[in-house]
Amino acid sequence: MxxxxxxxxxxxxxxxxxxxxxxxxxxxxxxxxxxxxxxxxxxxxxxxxxxxxxxxxxxxxxxxxxxxxxxxxxxxxxxxxxxxxxxxxxLPRPRKDEYYWVDLEGLAVVTVDGTVLGTVSHLIATGANDVLFVRDGEKERLIPFVTGPFVKDVDFDARRIVVDWDPDF
Missing domain, CATH: 2.40.30.60 (RimM)
Incomplete structure (x- = not known):
């Protein structure tokens, strides 16, 4: 950041x-x-x-x-x-477990097993929850930005987000 x-x-x-x-x-x-x-x-x-x-x-x-x-x-x-x-x-500092979308853009996204899924290109609000758009070359994944079930960790120092997500999905 x-x-x-x-x-x-x-x-x-x-x-x-x-x-x-x-x-x-x-x-x-x-x-x-x-x-x-x-x-x-x-x-x-x-x-x-x-x-x-x-x-x-x-x-x-x-x-x-x-x-x-x-x-x-x-x-x-x-x-x-x-x-x-x-x-x-x-901008004010976000509270614990809150993030500015702009700070998430560009972070690497990896699974809990260490599989690299790509980088966050942008996010959207759907009403139910926010969604990460993760790009890896031509492939794009949409991952719900829901802490707990899907988003396990956001580490700005390591510039990555760890997710529980099937790499084939």
Whole structure:
């Protein structure tokens, strides 16, 4: 885990009003948490800028935000589509047996017998439980991220996750 790694938290999806506010999509849980993590590093295909002190609120079914230093709709329009990122170091430490998905990505996955299954490419939430996508070349396995029955150990020092999983499945 590198503290200077940029973590994607959301993106700007539109404009709100005439004073430079924007609509955004937050991937934090709960979604209003996005405002706790500062500064925001906004990046589009043509620009990148750091914003300190962004604030916002729920508006209808979404969120709206004020970007410091952006005072009009035209200037705000240039940030539509921008990714909202923060440095990993601004996120709070996870509690025992809790993990940020981004910290799990790239870890090796091995069975309790030592068979290497591949590396975690990404995770998804299914509602019932989160699922690890483990890739080994062309082969991809989907393993429920359920501690106890399937996930036996997460070892960041060794950069691996030990699972009780059939390598042929």
């Amino acid at each position: 590198t503290e200077d790694r940029q973590i994607l938290l959301g993106r700007i999806v539109g404009l709100y009003g005439v004073q430079g506010w924007v609509r955004l999509e937050s991937w934090t849980e709960p979604r209003m948490q996005i405002f706790r993590y500062q500064p925001w590093l906004l990046k589009t295909a043509s620009a990148e800028k750091e914003f300190h002190g962004s604030r916002g609120r729920e508006q209808g079914k979404g969120l709206v935000a004020e970007l410091p230093g952006i005072a009009d709709r035209d200037e705000a329009a240039s940030w539509i589509g921008a990714e909202i990122r923060v440095l990993r170091s601004v």
